Amino acid sequence: MAVDSSVMMAITVMYLGIVLLLAYFGYRKTKIAEDYMVAGRKINPVVLALSYGATFISTSAIVGFGGLAGQLGMGLLWLTVFNIGVGILIAFVVFGKKTREIGHRLKAVTFPDLMGKCFGSGFLRDASALIIMVGMPLYTAAILIGGARFIETTLNISYNTALIGFAAIVAGYVIIGGLIAVMYTDALQGTLMAIGMSILLVFTYVKLGGITAAHESLSLLTSNVSEGLQAAGHTGWTSMPSLGSSLWYTLVTTIVLGVGIGVLAQPQLIVRFMTVKDERSLNRAVLVGGPFILLMTGVAFTVGALTNVYFYNTTGQTALAAAGGNVDSIIPNYINSAMPDIFIVLFMLVLLSAAMSTLSSLFHTMGTAVGHDLFNRGGDAKDSLVKSQIATVIMICASVLVAYLLPGSIIARATAMFMGLCASALLPAFVMALYSKRPSSLAAKVSLVTGAAVWFAWTAFVHVKEADPLGISQAIFGKTALLEMPWTVVDPLVIALPLSTIALIGVWLIEKRSPNFEASEDIVPTPVVEND
Amino acid sequence: MLGISDPFIVLAYVSSIALAVACIVYGVLNWNKGGEGDGC
Numbered sequence: 001m002a003v004d005s006s007v008m009m010a011i012t013v014m015y016l017g018i019v020l021l022l023a024y025f026g027y028r029k030t031k032i033a034e035d036y037m038v039a040g041r042k043i044n045p046v047v048l049a050l051s052y053g054a055t056f057i058s059t060s061a062i063v064g065f066g067g068l069a070g071q072l073g074m075g076l077l078w079l080t081v082f083n084i085g086v087g088i089l090i091a092f093v094v095f096g097k098k099t100r101e102i103g104h105r106l107k108a109v110t111f112p113d114l115m116g117k118c119f120g121s122g123f124l125r126d127a128s129a130l131i132i133m134v135g136m137p138l139y140t141a142a143i144l145i146g147g148a149r150f151i152e153t154t155l156n157i158s159y160n161t162a163l164i165g166f167a168a169i170v171a172g173y174v175i176i177g178g179l180i181a182v183m184y185t186d187a188l189q190g191t192l193m194a195i196g197m198s199i200l201l202v203f204t205y206v207k208l209g210g211i212t213a214a215h216e217s218l219s220l221l222t223s224n225v226s227e228g229l230q231a232a233g234h235t236g237w238t239s240m241p242s243l244g245s246s247l248w249y250t251l252v253t254t255i256v257l258g259v260g261i262g263v264l265a266q267p268q269l270i271v272r273f274m275t276v277k278d279e280r281s282l283n284r285a286v287l288v289g290g291p292f293i294l295l296m297t298g299v300a301f302t303v304g305a306l307t308n309v310y311f312y313n314t315t316g317q318t319a320l321a322a323a324g325g326n327v328d329s330i331i332p333n334y335i336n337s338a339m340p341d342i343f344i345v346l347f348m349l350v351l352l353s354a355a356m357s358t359l360s361s362l363f364h365t366m367g368t369a370v371g372h373d374l375f376n377r378g379g380d381a382k383d384s385l386v387k388s389q390i391a392t393v394i395m396i397c398a399s400v401l402v403a404y405l406l407p408g409s410i411i412a413r414a415t416a417m418f419m420g421l422c423a424s425a426l427l428p429a430f431v432m433a434l435y436s437k438r439p440s441s442l443a444a445k446v447s448l449v450t451g452a453a454v455w456f457a458w459t460a461f462v463h464v465k466e467a468d469p470l471g472i473s474q475a476i477f478g479k480t481a482l483l484e485m486p487w488t489v490v491d492p493l494v495i496a497l498p499l500s501t502i503a504l505i506g507v508w509l510i511e512k513r514s515p516n517f518e519a520s521e522d523i524v525p526t527p528v529v530e531n532d
Numbered sequence: 533m534l535g536i537s538d539p540f541i542v543l544a545y546v547s548s549i550a551l552a553v554a555c556i557v558y559g560v561l562n563w564n565k566g567g568e569g570d571g572c
Contacts (some may be wrong), residue, residue, distance in 0.1 A: 049569040076538070077544035089558070097566070215535030239538035279566025284558060290555020298548050 005156035008348060009477055015349055023173030026181025028352035033382040036178030037368055038274045045281040049288035050190030053184040057088060057296040058174050058358035059146030059351055063331045069304030070319040070330035073237035075251050076301040082260025083297050088289040091264055096282045098434040103274035111267035112373040118433035119441040125447055129373035132267055134455050135421045140362045141403035142414035147355030150332055152346045163403060169455040170356050171396045174363040175389050182360045189353030194295050194308040199343060201299040208309050217309045224318055232299055239303045246489040253491035262419025265427040268365040296376030307334040369394025400429050403478060422495035424451035428504040441509035449501030458492035
């Protein structure tokens with residue numbers, strides 16, 4: 001690393017000072033529980049867009065998936081297409097407006113609270129909160145690992161100090177300042193991320209001779225793809241993997257579909273739609289959100305792939321080989337090797353921002369889900385404040401523990417797993433909650449249980465990337481996976497989401513045809529909870 | 533095109549930019565629509 005670690009430390013302290021100042025403003029504005037939970041429902045649209053984008057985009061997207069682009073190539077840009085098309089346009093225009101409207105009407109303050117009140121079901125509230133409590137620490141741990149690894153190398157401190165210190169600082173302002181502090185700091189962090197990623201893109205293209213020249217150089221490296229990756233279907237960094245190969249299935253089903261669709265059912269993003277006062281704010285946020293995401297994943301995936309040109313020119317190695325075989329080290333290695341010192345400092349702040357903005361939102365979502373929805377049984381929000389703060393501390397400790405248990409090169413995979421689980425279990429029921437005039441509680445329950453159960457079963461017994469390290473299939477059946485190729489590389493989401501959707505529609509149709517079903521023209525979701 | 537031979541990659545590259553532009557256009561066209569009091 002070229003930059004003196006004391007300089008890095010000084011700039012980091014300044015940055016943290018500004019973050020904590022914003023968090024203090026958030027704390028001062030937090031008067032009632034609704035402020036803590038949903039930022040008082042009057043957040044500015046630009047703050048919403050930057051907060052949504054900065055929460056959406058973590059170190060996972062930049063370091064984890066950017067590193068994957070260094071390994072697999074520019075095919076990951078299909079994920080950017082989904083990130084913007086699904087994650088912004090559909091999420092805000094189709095889902096966001098109804099979520100805001102229903103959330104306001106039912107006075108929902110968390111995602112599980114929204115589900116419980118829409119269906120009048122304590123089970124759906126608790127089950128949604130349980131999925132958050134069980135699944136989100138995995139994603140949170142991945143973010144912690146990504147942030148701590150970069151802090152470790154840039155500030156020259158131990159991994160343990162980086163991990164614990166990082167978690168403690170973010171925990172401090174989430175617990176005290178709630179969602180207003182989280183969103184204010186997100187906005188600053190999002191702005192830094194947009195500036196940093198813009199510079200990264202321009203610098204990389206300039207360094208490699210321009211857009212077309214850089215891509216052509218990357219195309220010429222096809223013969224340098226390792227034999228192992230070629231056998232798995234890799235055809236070069238500017239082309240898609242061979243159709244039907246294991247890499248193709250991983251890219252299309254896990255990366256593009258898993259993460260691209262999974263974003264629609266992310267509780268920490270959905271709650272943000274309930275923080276604005278009107279639809280106009282959501283319309284305005286789309287204007288900022290789309291370009292912001294392009295600057296994040298579009299740049300990360302393009303630059304990630306192009307790191308191969310840089311490392312080949314300077315070391316004769318591919319980016320993965322230059323990073324010692326660790327996908328998660330490709331982007332940090334490129335930044336530290338190729339960028340000017342001043343940019344290394346800026347990029348450290350970008351990654352810190354990306355990690356902190358996502359982490360703070362995950363901490364807040366886990367804390368409110370466990371504190372308000374599970375401990376307080378979705379009761380009056382003002383009784384949930386202290387419980388949510390205590391629950392946040394517990395969930396942060398759990399996430400730090402999981403971070404120590406996860407293996408290397410896990411950032412992108414853990415992200416995809418959490419998004420897959422959320423989409424499989426929650427998305428069909430969430431769509432029904434928003435758009436059905438008469439949402440069926442039974443259909444939603446069956447769908448949620450089906451989605452979660454199939455996702456877990458496929459993860460533990462079929463999808464070899466998880467089934468192998470988990471070892472459950474091996475222990476019970478004596479083999480890593482119960483099915484053969486190509487099923488072993490098909491992401492659990494691709495199986496579980498259609499089945500949970502079919503379960504929802506099937507039960508809803510059966511209910512609709514039953515003699516007890518009362519046809520209704522205009523029945524809206526009821527705020528009654530605990531009727532099951 | 534753009535130094536990329538695979539049309540699927542070119543399509544992804546161009547589509548991601550086009551969608552970001554679509555977000556800008558949507559935001560501008562709907563800047564003042566859906567004001568306070570709409571919806572619920």
